[in-house]
Amino acid sequence: MSDSSDSPVSRRKFLKTVSQGAAAVATAGVAGGAMHAAATKPAADAGKKNNKVQYGMLIDLRRCIGCQACTVACKAEADVPMGVSRSWVEYVEKGRYPNAGRSFLPRLCNHCSEPHCVRVCPTGATYERPQDGLIVIDQGVCIGCLYCAHACPYDMRFLNPVTRFADKCDMCIHRVSKGLVPSCVNTCQGRARIFGDVNDPNSEIHKLIARNPVSVIRETYGTQPNVYYIGLDTTDENTKKPGQYVRVTTNKANSPKRT
Amino acid sequence: MEQHLMWNWPMIVYLFLAGLGAGALAVSGIVVLWGPAGEFRHRAALIARLGAFIGPLPVIIGTGLLIYELGRPFRALNLFTSNFWFLALNPSPMNWGSWFILLFCVFATVYALTFIPWRTLLGGERGERLEARSERWRAPMATICVPLAIAMAIYTAILLAAVPARPLWHTPVLWLLFTVSAISTGLSAIILVQRFMFRKPGAVRGAVRREDPAFRVTEYYLVSMKVLLIIAELVVIGLFFMFAHMTINSANFAVQTLLPGGEMATTFWVGVILVGLLMPAFIEGFYLLRTAVLGHEFEWPYVINVSAPIAILFGGLMLRYVIVVGGQITGPIGI
Ligand code: SF4
Ligand code: SF4
Numbered sequence: 260m261s262d263s264s265d266s267p268v269s270r271r272k273f274l275k276t277v278s279q280g281a282a283a284v285a286t287a288g289v290a291g292g293a294m295h296a297a298a299t300k301p302a303a304d305a306g307k308k309n310n311k312v313q314y315g316m317l318i319d320l321r322r323c324i325g326c327q328a329c330t331v332a333c334k335a336e337a338d339v340p341m342g343v344s345r346s347w348v349e350y351v352e353k354g355r356y357p358n359a360g361r362s363f364l365p366r367l368c369n370h371c372s373e374p375h376c377v378r379v380c381p382t383g384a385t386y387e388r389p390q391d392g393l394i395v396i397d398q399g400v401c402i403g404c405l406y407c408a409h410a411c412p413y414d415m416r417f418l419n420p421v422t423r424f425a426d427k428c429d430m431c432i433h434r435v436s437k438g439l440v441p442s443c444v445n446t447c448q449g450r451a452r453i454f455g456d457v458n459d460p461n462s463e464i465h466k467l468i469a470r471n472p473v474s475v476i477r478e479t480y481g482t483q484p485n486v487y488y489i490g491l492d493t494t495d496e497n498t499k500k501p502g503q504y505v506r507v508t509t510n511k512a513n514s515p516k517r518t
Numbered sequence: 519m520e521q522h523l524m525w526n527w528p529m530i531v532y533l534f535l536a537g538l539g540a541g542a543l544a545v546s547g548i549v550v551l552w553g554p555a556g557e558f559r560h561r562a563a564l565i566a567r568l569g570a571f572i573g574p575l576p577v578i579i580g581t582g583l584l585i586y587e588l589g590r591p592f593r594a595l596n597l598f599t600s601n602f603w604f605l606a607l608n609p610s611p612m613n614w615g616s617w618f619i620l621l622f623c624v625f626a627t628v629y630a631l632t633f634i635p636w637r638t639l640l641g642g643e644r645g646e647r648l649e650a651r652s653e654r655w656r657a658p659m660a661t662i663c664v665p666l667a668i669a670m671a672i673y674t675a676i677l678l679a680a681v682p683a684r685p686l687w688h689t690p691v692l693w694l695l696f697t698v699s700a701i702s703t704g705l706s707a708i709i710l711v712q713r714f715m716f717r718k719p720g721a722v723r724g725a726v727r728r729e730d731p732a733f734r735v736t737e738y739y740l741v742s743m744k745v746l747l748i749i750a751e752l753v754v755i756g757l758f759f760m761f762a763h764m765t766i767n768s769a770n771f772a773v774q775t776l777l778p779g780g781e782m783a784t785t786f787w788v789g790v791i792l793v794g795l796l797m798p799a800f801i802e803g804f805y806l807l808r809t810a811v812l813g814h815e816f817e818w819p820y821v822i823n824v825s826a827p828i829a830i831l832f833g834g835l836m837l838r839y840v841i842v843v844g845g846q847i848t849g850p851i852g853i
Pocket of ligand 1: 367368369370371374375376377394410411412413414415416427482
């Protein structure tokens, strides 16, 4: 982890504020260009602070074949212990034979712009990295209280049984800070996953978000997720219509049900 | 339970014990500040003393349990020290809570010290001096402890209610439920201990004797208060369900786990409602009515006498169990 316990959040926060202030001044200086960029912002991005790097992911569900290669890559890359998952692919089965279908929903931490996990963390161990907007856990500070795990509306967090700290997808910060893409993106067979800076108008992910009907999951929680989906099917066992057949298999080690 | 529970027994017991301690301390402080005088003076002093002695203990035990469960005792200090100014400006409910616990433990302990019978314990001039000092400090300490205790009781609910992603917890009624339950369990603990103390007929403790008419009268009012608290708790539980029922979203779905047919239904209806509320309400209500209507002595068999407060304590624990576990096995609906 690049930010270890010797750099307290207060300083990070301070640096972040300063850098944002500087960026705001810079933006004001080139107001014309910035306005153009803002005008082409996709609707899903509205209301975000656009002048900073914000890494995110776009998952094109039309290209996902549910092969779980990303699940395995994540397990290996992050050395995730048995019994818990950082990343998984849910299977959603719907309808009755012969009119039945199955869709896939890869899940990972959304690296939200308004993360509930950060708000509730009582030690400041969970924080937003100012340089790329990723939400990470400082293992030198975390006490393992799991308050963050309850606060996350996406059920992303768990107690790592080996370290006894909170754990979740960190978007492979060790890779992305060296210019590589996260392991799941690297391994994806159908190239369903696109990684990049959603605020950079020249990035592939920015263009794809702008041009496609994207959606995020559990948007009503106001967390402003940075993982976008194309072709998202929001069917859930809890919201199925009378007589409808729906079965959701999470394929997640520690919770067979979506919560 | 197929679901993996992230907060389990240590948290459940902690919430219960924190509520119990806060309730006992609040009752004690209220009796010190606004308690009766005259012939009830000694009786009130005894209740205040028991409450003061009970107050800090469960909170300290419960907190110890939580810290032990974290596995790294000294890491828990990160709650205070990791990023002091950042956390002071962006406190999480757990930060509030840890400050409350700290202040509670300090003030409740000082408050309890003012109740130690220094004169009989030490004797001599030192005893006299400490006794005089205790007298002087008791009321100011009670003034600090009552709001602190109530804040503590409310915080145990806010801790849970602050997370929108747990619909069963995220309700504006939870703080009322936990606060009423805290005061009711705190009062029950006091009543239970003093029933142990006055078990034998003719028992005398200090200036309080079991055969005094004042003893029965106070007992009568204490039990009435307890029954009123039980009724209040039932009303709040009604509000809890009504809120969930009127909300057309995840809260409505989550509360199904408590309703008949749900996963937690048996524990809730038997443990919390039947054993924890209705049974003591009926037992105590019966003896209350017998005295109020028929003019009988307010006197009842010992076994029944202690079983009612024990049932209330059990119900308080079960309430925390049902809420903590029920909140974790339900979640937002839809994706
Ligand atoms: S998905 Fe959950 S864990 Fe990830 S940033 Fe959002 S709230 Fe936090
Ligand atoms: S488990 Fe760690 S990261 Fe999560 S809220 Fe507690 S201290 Fe913060």
